[in-house]
């Protein structure tokens with residue numbers, strides 16, 4: 001591995017503004033690169049923290065601190081095979097926590113939810129979502145992997161991320177961009193997820209992990225050989241310095257030498 005991932009530990013008040021700065025830096029880079037900001041997000045507690053970071057009023061009013069949703073294309077890093085208005089839907093979560101709260105006078109992001117037509121067939125849903133990515137990111141033949149400007153992920157208590165679970169055969173999938181899983185240990189069982197190579201290919205990968213419930217797993221991921229083989233550990237190993245962890249002090253309490261600094 002080249003340089004290791006960045007591990008940040010913030011006070012409760014500092015996490016959201018630092019996450020905002022990080023996201024807006026990626027927005028600036030992406031817009032410079034190709035006039036659009038393509039971001040993939042997970043479910044869990046992430047959408048709430050994301051909303052807190054993005055919906056806060058700009059502290060400086062400067063260009064760099066402006067969320068320009070007109071350039072945003074939002075995808076799902078993983079999604080559950082349920083209707084889009086079901087309480088388990090990640091899209092519903094993101095809609096309620098973030099999208100519906102974006103002031104109407106602001107430009108709105110373009111969002112790519114899964115197609116509900118394929119709820120009964122997780123593999124078909126994954127294939128169709130991959131087709132969506134192919135259409136957006138250019139033809140599959142000319143692009144080996146889709147390049148998300150930013151992938152924002154959570155970390156499960158067992159070290160899973162997206163819907164990639166420890167020791168699951170999906171971790172070895174090297175071809176498809178979007179995978180289906182029918183036996184997710186975290187309910188609901190049927191889901192789709194970006195593959196590990198797609199996650200590792202992201203221009204930047206940000207994890208958000210907060211609360212004392214993440215304490216043991218973070219220590220394991222950052223400090224043990226076993227932890228480095230868990231899905232979150234594999235992202236750390238495979239993507240190195242492209243990865244940044246936004247944690248609070250409760251989550252990093254037991255990790256030796258977390259960076260106490262700030263990205264601002």
Ligand SMILES: O=C(O)[C@H](O)[C@@H](O)[C@H](O)[C@H](O)COP(=O)(O)O
Nearest residue numbers: 042043044045154155156161162
């Ligand atoms: O849809 C999902 O289930 C998520 O995408 C999943 O990967 C989540 O991010 C982690 O389980 C962490 O969840 P918490 O942030 O709620 O702990």
